[in-house]
Amino acid sequence: MNSFREGIMPITRLKIEGLKMANLNIDSAKERTFDAIVIGSGMSGGWAAKELTGKGLKTLMLERGRDVKHIKDYPTTNLYPWEFEHRGEMPMDVQEANPIINRCYAFKEDAAHFFVKDHEHPYVQEKPFDWIRGYQVGGKSLMWARQTQRWSDFDFEGPARDGFAVDWPIRYKDIAPWYSYVEKFAGISGNKDGLAELPDGEFLPAFPLNAVEDYFSKHVKESYKNRHVISARCAHLSKPNPIHLEQGRAQCQERTLCQRGCPFGGYFSANSSTIPWALKSGNLTLRPFSVVQSIIYDENKGKATGVRVIDTNTKETIDYYARIIFVNAAALNTNLVLLNSTSHRFPNGLGNDSGVLGKYVAFHNYSAHIGAEYDGFKEWKTDGRNPAGGGYMPRFRNVYKQETDFLRGYASGFGAYRGYKHSHEGVGSEFKEGLAGKELGPWRVGSHMMGETIPKESNFVSLDANKKDAWGIPQLKISIDYDDNDEKMKKDYLEQLKEMFTSAGFTNIKAESNHQAPGLDIHEMGGARMGNDPKTSILNKWNQVHACKNVFVTDGASMTSTSCQNPSLTYMAFTARAADYAVSEMQKGNI
Amino acid sequence: MNRRTAIRNLALVIGGAALLPACTEHNPIVHYKHFDISLDQQTLITDMAETIIPKTNTPGATDLNLYSFIIKMLDDCTTKKDQQAFLKGMGEFNEVPKKLFNKSFADCSKKEKEDVLKTFEKKGNNYSKDQLAFYNTVKGLTVFGYTESKYFMTKEVVYELVPGRYNAYYPVKN
Numbered sequence: 049m050n051s052f053r054e055g056i057m058p059i060t061r062l063k064i065e066g067l068k069m070a071n072l073n074i075d076s077a078k079e080r081t082f083d084a085i086v087i088g089s090g091m092s093g094g095w096a097a098k099e100l101t102g103k104g105l106k107t108l109m110l111e112r113g114r115d116v117k118h119i120k121d122y123p124t125t126n127l128y129p130w131e132f133e134h135r136g137e138m139p140m141d142v143q144e145a146n147p148i149i150n151r152c153y154a155f156k157e158d159a160a161h162f163f164v165k166d167h168e169h170p171y172v173q174e175k176p177f178d179w180i181r182g183y184q185v186g187g188k189s190l191m192w193a194r195q196t197q198r199w200s201d202f203d204f205e206g207p208a209r210d211g212f213a214v215d216w217p218i219r220y221k222d223i224a225p226w227y228s229y230v231e232k233f234a235g236i237s238g239n240k241d242g243l244a245e246l247p248d249g250e251f252l253p254a255f256p257l258n259a260v261e262d263y264f265s266k267h268v269k270e271s272y273k274n275r276h277v278i279s280a281r282c283a284h285l286s287k288p289n290p291i292h293l294e295q296g297r298a299q300c301q302e303r304t305l306c307q308r309g310c311p312f313g314g315y316f317s318a319n320s321s322t323i324p325w326a327l328k329s330g331n332l333t334l335r336p337f338s339v340v341q342s343i344i345y346d347e348n349k350g351k352a353t354g355v356r357v358i359d360t361n362t363k364e365t366i367d368y369y370a371r372i373i374f375v376n377a378a379a380l381n382t383n384l385v386l387l388n389s390t391s392h393r394f395p396n397g398l399g400n401d402s403g404v405l406g407k408y409v410a411f412h413n414y415s416a417h418i419g420a421e422y423d424g425f426k427e428w429k430t431d432g433r434n435p436a437g438g439g440y441m442p443r444f445r446n447v448y449k450q451e452t453d454f455l456r457g458y459a460s461g462f463g464a465y466r467g468y469k470h471s472h473e474g475v476g477s478e479f480k481e482g483l484a485g486k487e488l489g490p491w492r493v494g495s496h497m498m499g500e501t502i503p504k505e506s507n508f509v510s511l512d513a514n515k516k517d518a519w520g521i522p523q524l525k526i527s528i529d530y531d532d533n534d535e536k537m538k539k540d541y542l543e544q545l546k547e548m549f550t551s552a553g554f555t556n557i558k559a560e561s562n563h564q565a566p567g568l569d570i571h572e573m574g575g576a577r578m579g580n581d582p583k584t585s586i587l588n589k590w591n592q593v594h595a596c597k598n599v600f601v602t603d604g605a606s607m608t609s610t611s612c613q614n615p616s617l618t619y620m621a622f623t624a625r626a627a628d629y630a631v632s633e634m635q636k637g638n639i
Numbered sequence: 640m641n642r643r644t645a646i647r648n649l650a651l652v653i654g655g656a657a658l659l660p661a662c663t664e665h666n667p668i669v670h671y672k673h674f675d676i677s678l679d680q681q682t683l684i685t686d687m688a689e690t691i692i693p694k695t696n697t698p699g700a701t702d703l704n705l706y707s708f709i710i711k712m713l714d715d716c717t718t719k720k721d722q723q724a725f726l727k728g729m730g731e732f733n734e735v736p737k738k739l740f741n742k743s744f745a746d747c748s749k750k751e752k753e754d755v756l757k758t759f760e761k762k763g764n765n766y767s768k769d770q771l772a773f774y775n776t777v778k779g780l781t782v783f784g785y786t787e788s789k790y791f792m793t794k795e796v797v798y799e800l801v802p803g804r805y806n807a808y809y810p811v812k813n
Contacts, residue, residue: 128792128800135787139715256807302802431809432802468796472782475691475756480699483786484795488811 077369082108082333084630085355085370087340087385090187092603092619093376094318094326095230099627100374101331108333108368109326110357112377113183115336116162116190118296118319122309124158132157151568152180154191159307162191172512174527178567179380185336186319187378188570189616191307194283194315196236196617197440197459198227198247202447203611206500210446210455213408213503214579216608217589220247226621234316234620235292237436238281246278246442246613252286254279255436259428260464260491265439267552274447275548277462280440283316283617295321304433315435337361339519342389343373343398343599351598351639352398358519372598372630372639376623379604380409383509383575384524386586386601399586399593405576407508409528410610412571413458413499416538416561418545420554422464422491429466429488438463443500443612445540454536458499459612460545466491493554497541500612501566502533503574528566571615573607591626598639602626671714673722680729683744684709687774688781690752698790700781708784709777721772728773735759735766 083105086096093109100107115121129135136157143150146166155163164181171179182188201220207213224247231250238251257265257279265277284300285292292298297313297320306315313320326332341356344367354369375382383406389398397405438461445457469489471482507529511522542559549557566572579585582594591606593599602623604615611618633639666677676684688700688709700706713725736744736755744755758764759774766774785791792798 126800128789129787129798130789130792134712134716135783137712137716140718141715144718255805258807261807302805303800305800427811429809429811431806432799432804434805434807473760475760475778476753477693477695480692480695480785483782484791 080367081369082106083370084108084372084374085110085368086374086376087355088187088376088378088603089185089323089334090182090318090376090378091189091192091616092623093187093374094189094322095620095623096374096376096602096627097326097332098322099624100631101326101329103627103631104331105631106331107326108335108370110338110340110355111185111334111336112339112360113185113336115334116184116186116309116319118313118324119309119311122311123161125305125308125311127158148178149180151178151564154307158305159191162307169517171523172515172525174525175529176565177526177528178565179526180567180570181378185323185334186317189317190309190319192616193614194306194435195440195614196281196283197442197613198249199611199613199618200245200247202245202443203609203613206456207609210450212455213609214577214581214584217578217580222589223618223621223625226625227617230617230620230624233291234283234321235285235288235297236281236617237284237286239279241276241278243276243278243442245447249281251281252289254281255284255286255434257439258430258464259425260422260493261439261462263425264462264464264493264552268441268548271551272444272548275441275444277439277441280436280438280461282436284435285314295325297321300435302433302435304435306435339521340377340385341365341519341521343375343385345389345391345393345398345596347391347393352596360519363519371634372600374627375599375601375605376603379572379575380509380524380526382601382603382605384511386576387511388521394595398599399595401595402583402585404584405586406510407505407575408503408577409507409509409572409574410501410503411528411566411573412569412610412612413501413530413534413538414497414569415564416497416541416559417495418542418549418557418559419492419494420549420557422493422554424553425491437461452536452540454533454540455502456500456537457612458497458537458541460541461496461498462493464491464493493549495545497538498612499534499537499541500610502531503577503609504531509575530566571610573604573610573615576601576605577608578606579608590629591622592629600626600630671710673714673719674726676710681706683729683732684777686744686752687756687777690749690756691778691781692785697794700785703785703788703790705781705784709780712780713776721776724769724772725776728767728769728771731767731770732773735770
């Protein structure tokens with residue numbers, strides 16, 4: 049080739065390169081072909097990867113953000129408070145440039161690097177919606193609040209009984225064994241409380257209630273029918289089993305610095321648990337910096353054949369192929385991916401024959417809390433820190449029958465703590481000494497509301513017709529709001545809690561409505577809901593797209609209704625169940 | 640604080656973050672990101688912090704360099720509006736010791752300095768909004784800086800990075 053003169057080289061090279069390219073394309077397409085693709089690497093994506101690789105499937109996991117390796121990529125995890133430049137506070141220019149994410153309680157100097165800044169990924173708010181996102185390997189499973197309460201048939205039968213949304217295509221008995229399955233691996237601490245509205249699970253020892261939490265629990269039980277304050281169940285290794293040690297995780301050390309990432313793996317995250325497990329199988333290829341543009345649908349084959357990805361570093365568009373695709377991009381981004389996956393067969397988004405894709409999105413109403421003091425149990429305090437955060441009061445409203453002028457109900461967090469008394473008045477040596485004083489103050493108690501909201505057609509997400517993101521993908525337009533039912537429920541929460549606090553002898557009660565926008569609860573769900581009828585739902589009872597059987601959606605987007613329990617555990621269970629079904633269908637040759 | 644120490648501290652504060660001081664003869668000025676602080680102002684804030692958290696048989700505000708912390712937090716973590724109020728209030732601050740003791744804060748004795756600051760916490764004082772904002776910011780950041788200092792969190796109230804325990808019922812010893 050060196051002897052060719054310049055003039056003729058381009059043509060020759062073109063031919064040779066052309067031949068090479070053809071081969072390369074075949075080779076490269078082979079290299080880009082997997083048994084399964086998982087879109088997203090967070091709470092549910094990690095489970096999909098673990099289950100699919102565990103069943104021998106060569107799996108590609110796509111993550112739009114950077115990689116976050118367990119321990120190695122937790123830069124703040126072992127910092128002392130004084131080692132933070134601003135002692136935890138966020139600089140004002142960052143706060144002012146990011147009003148949305150700045151409203152998130154965990155957006156502080158120790159964990160801000162795990163949250164998406166407003167300007168990095170804009171979206172359109174038709175109504176105020178605080179969209180809290182974590183774009184990295186592990187997603188929000190790194191920073192989540194780790195509450196893991198099972199849902200019950202009071203939740204799964206809710207829509208049918210109360211006449212909203214559509215009937216869930218499953219019941220508790222369908223998901224119960226999968227709850228057990230994921231709980232054993234993730235490690236959930238809790239007590240067997242024997243409550244129908246909050247089924248028991250496979251528990252590690254619970255973190256105990258303290259004196260005042262215990263007192264309130266007993267008081268509520270004695271004074272009210274069907275009201276219970278239990279120790280909150282959470283994804284912490286209070287006492288690890290061999291399966292947890294095998295994951296490289298160790299006992300929770302009660303640091304309660306979880307949002308930084310835990311060097312002990314004391315709480316469950318995709319980074320500490322499911323992803324390393326999947327990698328160990330040798331079947332997982334993890335590809336960070338990969339934004340999914342769409343799912344590729346083959347009109348002839350009548351199924352999805354792969355995923356179109358944009359490499360966020362090179363801006364290159366790359367297609368990956370697989371027999372099955374799991375969509376776990378987090379609720380609203382899963383809607384975006386499906387809506388943007390258009391074809392001749394699906395002009396309005398993949399699987400969207402019914403027209404309900406993006407609609408019936410709901411969330412949890414976290415917009416009220418109440419605080420008080422208790423002048424008793426002076427002989428007790430606590431020592432160390434409680435990762436569970438204290439107590440949990442399962443829903444007691446409208447459980448067995450409709451009893452209020454609003455539908456559904458709320459769960460309530462409940463915690464008590466006792467700190468030292470420090471006067472903030474004065475100056476000088478006496479004042480200084482007082483700051484280190486060991487005189488205990490009164491017990492303080494607090495509760496926050498976690499309300500179920502009703503999925504409605506008018507609460508929806510769609511693709512903006514004009515605005516695009518940095519990769520040419522339409523921006524998500526969000527149109528979600530509270531309604532009258534939420535207001536009535538909030539009023540009831542504040543009244544009921546005030547009454548319970550008063551009857552328990554708590555004083556200085558302060559009840560507050562905080563008027564936060566939807567989204568800040570970080571429990572948005574729905575848009576690609578499950579249902580029995582393809583005319584009114586996107587997914588069947590196996591989280592499988594009705595009209596495109598080799599695509600599964602197992603994150604928050606799949607939820608038919610929201611319950612009032614924290615949803616992550618339920619996503620995990622649905623994901624493991626769907627993965628099991630998907631592989632059995634592949635083996636049968638059905639997909 | 641004597642002048643030599645003050646200038647040396649000023650140089651330490653500048654570190655590399657702030658720009659070089661514009662040296663006027665007697666009252667050099669340091670430019671921060673959002674405002675300027677003169678040597679006299681630095682002395683005032685340092686003295687106030689030391690009055691709030693004095694050196695006793697344990698370190699005080701000056702030992703713990705809380706002045707630098709106060710300025711950093713004011714520069715980085717405070718709104719423009721609050722910074723303006725702080726600066727304005729700082730300018731009006733010496734009216735108080737002038738009225739009480741007929742001298743500037745710098746010239747007050749330790750006891751007089753304490754008395755000056757205590758009047759800011761008295762109900763019914765008629766200080767301007769900005770004066771109060773200045774005082775409350777210095778006080779708040781001094782206390783914040785002190786209670787989050789390595790000294791305080793290792794020697795006074797021991798902060799545990801890894802408690803390794805949660806005792807829900809822990810008896811209070813009397």
